[in-house]
Amino acid sequence: MFLIVLITIGDLRLPIAMTRAKALARIATSAPFGLGRATVIDPSVRDVGEIKASKVRFDRRAWNRELKPVLEAMRVELGLPDGRLSARLDKLLVYGPGQFFKPHKDTERSDEMIGTLVVVLPSRHKGGSLVINHQGETRRFVVRNPADPLLRLFAFYATCEHEVRPVSEGHRVVLSFELRFKCAGKKGLVEVEPALEKALESWFDPAREPACSYAPDAEKLVFLLDHDYSQRSLSWQRLKGVDHRRAEALHEIELLRSFSLTAVKPAHFKALLPLGQHHGADFCQTLFAHWSGVYRPKALRKSASGSRKNGYGRGFDRESDRHRLDWLSSFAGFCRRVNALNDDAWKAVVEPVFDTLYEIAIKDHAKHHAMVSTRSRRQNVARECTQIQSLLEAAQEINGSKVNQIIVMLIQELEHYASEVPVVVLEHLTKYEAEGKLDKARESLVTTTRKLVKQRAVTAIRAKDDWRIDVPASCKCADCQMLIQFLQSRDRSIDLPLAKERRQHLHGRIERYEIPVSHSTRREGRPFVLELRKLHKLFVEAAQEHARENELLERAVLA
Numbered sequence: 001m002f003l004i005v006l007i008t009i010g011d012l013r014l015p016i017a018m019t020r021a022k023a024l025a026r027i028a029t030s031a032p033f034g035l036g037r038a039t040v041i042d043p044s045v046r047d048v049g050e051i052k053a054s055k056v057r058f059d060r061r062a063w064n065r066e067l068k069p070v071l072e073a074m075r076v077e078l079g080l081p082d083g084r085l086s087a088r089l090d091k092l093l094v095y096g097p098g099q100f101f102k103p104h105k106d107t108e109r110s111d112e113m114i115g116t117l118v119v120v121l122p123s124r125h126k127g128g129s130l131v132i133n134h135q136g137e138t139r140r141f142v143v144r145n146p147a148d149p150l151l152r153l154f155a156f157y158a159t160c161e162h163e164v165r166p167v168s169e170g171h172r173v174v175l176s177f178e179l180r181f182k183c184a185g186k187k188g189l190v191e192v193e194p195a196l197e198k199a200l201e202s203w204f205d206p207a208r209e210p211a212c213s214y215a216p217d218a219e220k221l222v223f224l225l226d227h228d229y230s231q232r233s234l235s236w237q238r239l240k241g242v243d244h245r246r247a248e249a250l251h252e253i254e255l256l257r258s259f260s261l262t263a264v265k266p267a268h269f270k271a272l273l274p275l276g277q278h279h280g281a282d283f284c285q286t287l288f289a290h291w292s293g294v295y296r297p298k299a300l301r302k303s304a305s306g307s308r309k310n311g312y313g314r315g316f317d318r319e320s321d322r323h324r325l326d327w328l329s330s331f332a333g334f335c336r337r338v339n340a341l342n343d344d345a346w347k348a349v350v351e352p353v354f355d356t357l358y359e360i361a362i363k364d365h366a367k368h369h370a371m372v373s374t375r376s377r378r379q380n381v382a383r384e385c386t387q388i389q390s391l392l393e394a395a396q397e398i399n400g401s402k403v404n405q406i407i408v409m410l411i412q413e414l415e416h417y418a419s420e421v422p423v424v425v426l427e428h429l430t431k432y433e434a435e436g437k438l439d440k441a442r443e444s445l446v447t448t449t450r451k452l453v454k455q456r457a458v459t460a461i462r463a464k465d466d467w468r469i470d471v472p473a474s475c476k477c478a479d480c481q482m483l484i485q486f487l488q489s490r491d492r493s494i495d496l497p498l499a500k501e502r503r504q505h506l507h508g509r510i511e512r513y514e515i516p517v518s519h520s521t522r523r524e525g526r527p528f529v530l531e532l533r534k535l536h537k538l539f540v541e542a543a544q545e546h547a548r549e550n551e552l553l554e555r556a557v558l559a
């Protein structure tokens with residue numbers, strides 16, 4: 001048994017007594033999580049207290065001695081090649097009653113990180129089971145008799161989605177480690193299959209008979225990897241299990257360099273389409289299962305439509321969403337090819353891929369609509385237009401109901417979108433021969449768009465002497481109320497003697513909301529004076545806005 005010492009509260013004896021667990025929860029701070037490059041705190045996603053590794057001390061020697069054979073067994077179990085698997089403490093986590101962590105994938109913080117090791121410390125609690133998904137298999141790990149003086153270790157790849165269900169009673173205390181792996185370098189692990197060399201030679205032999213109808217001019221040979229990899233972990237050194245053994249075999253016959261490792265991209269579809277036609281539905285669906293967040297080939301097999309009734313967790317891994325969105329620009333082209341082929345296996349794949357792209361794109365838009373600054377919202381307008389147009393083009397290749405879905409969403413969310421978006425959609429739709437059913441939705445979009453744009457054009461008009469400024473009231477503090485009162489009045493300037501912190505609060509708010517008001521400090525008297533002056537650009541911007549909305553209105557009328 002080993003001893004954990006927390007710098008702030010001293011020895012932590014195992015099993016952890018209830019009073020001790022409560023003390024831990026008190027000193028823990030809200031744990032953030034990675035969202036793309038940012039680190040955010042959002043208790044609806046992750047509600048747990050953390051204590052940083054720097055505050056946790058334990059006898060690392062004793063710990064490493066105990067852990068070494070366990071890590072070696074884990075390395076083998078995880079299907080990793082020869083090398084060293086090590087664990088580096090990341091943090092101590094305390095889940096009190098009601099606390100949880102929604103489904104997510106851990107960010108790979110270093111090139112060597114391959115996964116996570118969770119050590120559940122003995123501490124009385126109920127609930128808080130750990131649910132891990134690996135290649136379509138979901139396993140739930142419940143710690144029975146959590147107060148028994150045992151350490152429970154769980155290791156999983158960084159590519160595994162996992163979650164911690166809410167704790168219902170007591171405290172779940174865990175040490176979370178980053179699992180790192182260093183490959184031992186090449187060793188003749190594999191018995192070289194002489195047949196492999198021969199097969200490859202003949203595959204590329206220009207004189208050979210076409211080996212199969214779907215690859216008549218075999219310029220390339222493609223292996224699909226069996227394991228799941230993140231963009232970061234996709235390298236020869238970090239291949240897992242059977243993938244690793246295949247690469248080793250190619251290495252043995254000195255052909256590894258002829259192959260490159262890459263994630264499946266739309267550019268590969270020309271080559272993959274005939275393969276999919278040949279191998280059928282399972283092949284096509286498996287190829288996309290991870291991509292679209294549903295790894296359920298068997299379930300997909302049962303329902304040809306690929307229905308996604310059962311909820312599945314979505315990771316909070318922005319980067320992968322961004323990679324997936326890269327597909328959008330070429331997706332309509334892919335759908336067109338699939339239609340031309342008239343192949344059922346591929347057709348069944350196209351719809352879930354569309355659904356995924358749609359979901360990510362709309363979620364992305366909602367995120368931008370929530371931004372407080374007008375400038376940052378406007379910056380995204382062009383992208384939103386392009387994305388919706390790409391979705392529409394793909395939807396048109398799939399079926400009318402997908403087009404309808406986009407239009408209905410847009411009508412519902414219209415007030416959050418800049419006018420350009422529905423106008424571009426309307427212009428796009430005039431070129432689209434729709435079925436009768438669609439006409440209604442389109443008509444409704446025409447009406448709502450015209451009404452909204454007209455109203456926006458009118459609202460933008462600003463009388464010459466109208467200095468009133470409207471801002472959303474978010475902060476309720478007395479200073480902000482005073483600021484809002486000044487903004488909404490016809491007054492052009494105000495001087496506010498305020499202490500430093502209060503001035504800074506207002507500076508921040510004016511900048512964050514891009515309020516057209518200059519804000520400077522007159523360093524005179526005590527406290528100094530915050531001088532607020534409404535800016536003439538208020539009128540310039542209003543005129544520009546009015547002109548833009550009018551122009552869009554004309555386009556909306558023509559469309």
Ligand SMILES: O=C(O)CCC(=O)C(=O)O
Nearest residue numbers: 093106118130164174176
């Ligand atoms: O508490 C656990 O078991 C897992 C924690 C976790 O998923 C994380 O910290 O990323």
Ligand SMILES: [Fe+2]
Nearest residue numbers: 104105106162
């Ligand atoms: Fe995690």
